Amino acid sequence: MRLPPPRGPLTEALFDRLAGSPGADRLDAAVTTGGLDDDDVQLALFACYELHYQGFEGVDERWEWDPALLGLRAELERCFEWSLAAAVPRPGGLEPAGLRAALTALACPEEEPLLPLFLQREASLEHFREFVIHRSIYHLKEADPHTWAVPRLTGVPKAALVEIQSDEYGGGRPERMHSELFRATLRGLGLDDSYGAYLHRVPGVTLAISNVMSLFGLHRRWRGALLGHLAALEMTSSLPNRRYAAGLRRLGAGPRTVRFYDEHVQADAVHEQIAVNDLCGAFATAFPPYTGDIVYGAACALELERRWAEHVMGRWQRGAPSLRARPVPA
Amino acid sequence: MREVVTVTPCEDGPLLLRGPFELLTQSGERIDAGRATVALCRCGLSSVKPYCDGSHKTAGFRATSEPEPPA
Numbered sequence: 001m002r003l004p005p006p007r008g009p010l011t012e013a014l015f016d017r018l019a020g021s022p023g024a025d026r027l028d029a030a031v032t033t034g035g036l037d038d039d040d041v042q043l044a045l046f047a048c049y050e051l052h053y054q055g056f057e058g059v060d061e062r063w064e065w066d067p068a069l070l071g072l073r074a075e076l077e078r079c080f081e082w083s084l085a086a087a088v089p090r091p092g093g094l095e096p097a098g099l100r101a102a103l104t105a106l107a108c109p110e111e112e113p114l115l116p117l118f119l120q121r122e123a124s125l126e127h128f129r130e131f132v133i134h135r136s137i138y139h140l141k142e143a144d145p146h147t148w149a150v151p152r153l154t155g156v157p158k159a160a161l162v163e164i165q166s167d168e169y170g171g172g173r174p175e176r177m178h179s180e181l182f183r184a185t186l187r188g189l190g191l192d193d194s195y196g197a198y199l200h201r202v203p204g205v206t207l208a209i210s211n212v213m214s215l216f217g218l219h220r221r222w223r224g225a226l227l228g229h230l231a232a233l234e235m236t237s238s239l240p241n242r243r244y245a246a247g248l249r250r251l252g253a254g255p256r257t258v259r260f261y262d263e264h265v266q267a268d269a270v271h272e273q274i275a276v277n278d279l280c281g282a283f284a285t286a287f288p289p290y291t292g293d294i295v296y297g298a299a300c301a302l303e304l305e306r307r308w309a310e311h312v313m314g315r316w317q318r319g320a321p322s323l324r325a326r327p328v329p330a
Numbered sequence: 331m332r333e334v335v336t337v338t339p340c341e342d343g344p345l346l347l348r349g350p351f352e353l354l355t356q357s358g359e360r361i362d363a364g365r366a367t368v369a370l371c372r373c374g375l376s377s378v379k380p381y382c383d384g385s386h387k388t389a390g391f392r393a394t395s396e397p398e399p400p401a
Binding site: 100108163166167171176237238239242263265266267268269270272273274277 | 338340341343344346364365366367368369377378381382383384385387388
């Protein structure tokens with residue numbers, strides 16, 4: 001993947017520096033807002049994190065651990081954490097015994113979200129392509145951010161996470177890896193299946209969904225939140241994915257294109273049970289003070305998803321695209 | 331260590347199967363589970379039986395993980 005066009009002063013300064021060699025001056029950038037949907041902040045943070053995943057073509061790999069870059073990332077993260085704290089209440093006084101009920105209350109709201117229903121019943125092929133482009137930012141690295149937790153766990157929670165992740169990565173069969181199944185969906189919809197191909201098209205509100213996973217994943221102190229985040233994803237997956245699959249079939253998509261969603265209906269019905277009980281439940285029992293963090297991580301995942309869905313549905317209801325315009329060729 | 335198949339009834343949810351299990355139809359044909367751990371529908375409402383699809387949640391299915399005491 002190549003660095004996308006900058007979206008403001010932060011990414012302009014950062015991308016300019018990333019084009020050169022690491023190791024010189026401080027990366028001075030005034031991070032004044034950390035808005036959860038701020039294009040410039042979210043893209044800058046995404047780029048800092050991406051250095052830990054697949055990196056960028058033409059960007060020196062030493063930037064990953066460059067102190068100046070890490071200094072800027074810390075500034076961006078401070079703002080991001082403030083914004084999350086302002087948007088998501090911290091649960092107080094939670095005991096491990098109440099964890100399951102707290103997660104269920106968060107993940108199973110009375111009212112079903114609109115977006116999966118819309119995609120099942122009304123969306124056009126173009127809507128679906130937009131949806132898939134947003135999702136490509138995470139699904140092409142699906143499971144990777146939560147894998148950071150593996151060396152930070154022991155015993156039952158560690159085995160539980162590996163059990164989930166092994167399934168995410170295809171159980172030893174590359175063609176069954178969820179990220180590979182998603183590439184087939186992209187191809188089936190006539191879209192580019194290469195990693196990060198649509199980074200330049202997605203808004204900050206989409207990038208925040210991935211950024212929160214990397215934030216929780218790359219900081220050991222957030223490991224409780226990372227586990228809760230994973231549980232929230234798994235708990236809110238089976239039913240919407242059934243709707244996405246039905247929507248794609250309605251639009252005439254073939255089995256290979258739909259398989260990613262079919263697979264998630266069954267896989268996540270399994271993962272949900274493991275995540276709530278063996279992963280989060282056992283971790284909270286071993287480390288009771290982290291119970292609140294688990295619920296906070298789940299709440300952050302759901303809040304960012306809600307904001308993203310609100311953005312997408314809001315645009316579509318106005319007849320507008322939910323993606324950024326294609327850059328004008330120079 | 332002898333590998334055994336375990337079946338875990340999940341609270342308000344499916345039956346989780348782990349270990350070297352085989353799923354067979356009544357006529358003895360093998361059902362490809364596609365994964366090492368599977369969740370079998372326990373509420374009767376799944377659209378992908380014998381597997382769970384999460385329908386128990388919208389239906390408000392209730393069941394304990396422990397055996398229920400005799401009534």
